[in-house]
Amino acid sequence: MPQKQPQKKLATGSADELLRAFKVKVTGNILWAGGLTELVLSIAQFLLGNYAQAGAILFAGIFFTAMAWFYHGQRIPIPVRVMFIGLLTVISVISIHENQTLGVYWTYPLLVACFFLFSGVLGIIAASSLTVIFGITSIYVMPTDDGWRIAVTLGIICVLGSVYVVLLSELQKILRKLVVTDTLTGLQNRHLVTAVLEDALHRFRRYKRPATVIMADLDHFKKINDTFGHLFGDQILKQVAERLQSVLRQSDQLFRVGGEEFLVVLPETTATDAHAVAQKLRALIAEHSFNGKDAKTDITISLGVAQLLEEQTWPEWLSAADNALLAAKQNGRNRVEVAQ
C-alpha cells in the first residue's frame, strides 16, 4: 500500500490576509478608543483639580489619538503599541499611588488590552509584565488586605487571558489547516495554488531555477460514478490521491484542484524529468485495480506537462498544462503530453 507523505506548511493566502486585516482594525480601534478615553479622562481630572494627572493623561490622549489617525488602516508598529501600554502603565502606577483603590480600576482594562494589542506569546508577556508591575505597586501602596486582593485578581485575569490566547492560537491553526485541505483526500486544495505558482515564478525569474507543473485528470470518471455510485467514486478519489502522493518527492506539491482533477507542482524540475514523473504516475494508476467497499474497477489518468517559460505568467503556465492535458485526452487518454 503506498505511503502518504506529510503535507508541507505554507501560508494560507487570502485567509491570512483576512485575519491580518481584522487585527489591523482591532489594534487601530483600541488605539482610537484609548486616545479618546484619555482625552475625556484628562478633562475629568482637570475638573477634580488634579492638574498634574490631567496634564499627563492629556499628553497620552493627544499622542494616541495622533498615532491612531496617522496609522489609520495600517499595521501599527510594535514600538508604538509598546509605548501605548508603557505610557498608560506609568499613568496607572501614579494613579494607584495617588488614589489607592480608585487608581486600580484602570489596570484591569489595560491588562486585557495587552491580549488584543499583541498577538500570541507577546500578548502573554505584556500582560504578565503588567500583572507583576501593578501587583507589586498595589501591595506596596496598600500593604494590608486590598493590595494582595488586587494582585491576586490581576493574576487570575492574566492566567485566564493567557489560556484564552493559547486556545485561540490552536483554533487558528486548525482553521488554517481546514481552509487549505481537501476534506475528501487530505491533499491541499486549490486555495494555495496561486501562492505556490507565484513562488516558483519568483525563483525562476530571480535565480533561473526551472519549475514544471503536471495537470492530471481521471478518465471517464463519470462512468465510474454512474456505474458504482458516488460513494464508490469518493473511495477511488482517495486512493488515487494516495497513489499519486506516494510517487512524489517531499519538495513536490500535490493539489486536488477539481472533482477528479489534480495538479502537481515540481520545483527544480525540467519538462523532461517531469515527463518521466508523469509517466510513473500514469502507470501507477493504470496498472493496479482500485478496490472500493463493494466493487473493484480499473481506471486510467491523462496528464499534461508544462515547464515554466521565460515571460510566462502563472495563469499562462497553468493554461499550457491544461492544453497539454486536453491533447492527452484527445489523443486517446491514459497518456502524457508535454506542452510545446
Ligand SMILES: Nc1nc2c(ncn2[C@@H]2O[C@H](COP(=O)(O)OP(=O)(O)OP(=O)(O)O)[C@@H](O)[C@H]2O)c(=O)[nH]1
Ligand atoms: N465521487 C465523486 N465524483 C466527483 C467528485 N467531484 C466530481 N466528480 C464527478 O467527476 C465526473 C467528471 O466527469 P467529466 O467532467 O464528464 O469527466 P470524465 O467523465 O472523467 O471524462 P473525461 O475527463 O473526458 O475523461 C462527474 O461525474 C462528477 O460528478 C467527487 O468529489 N466525488
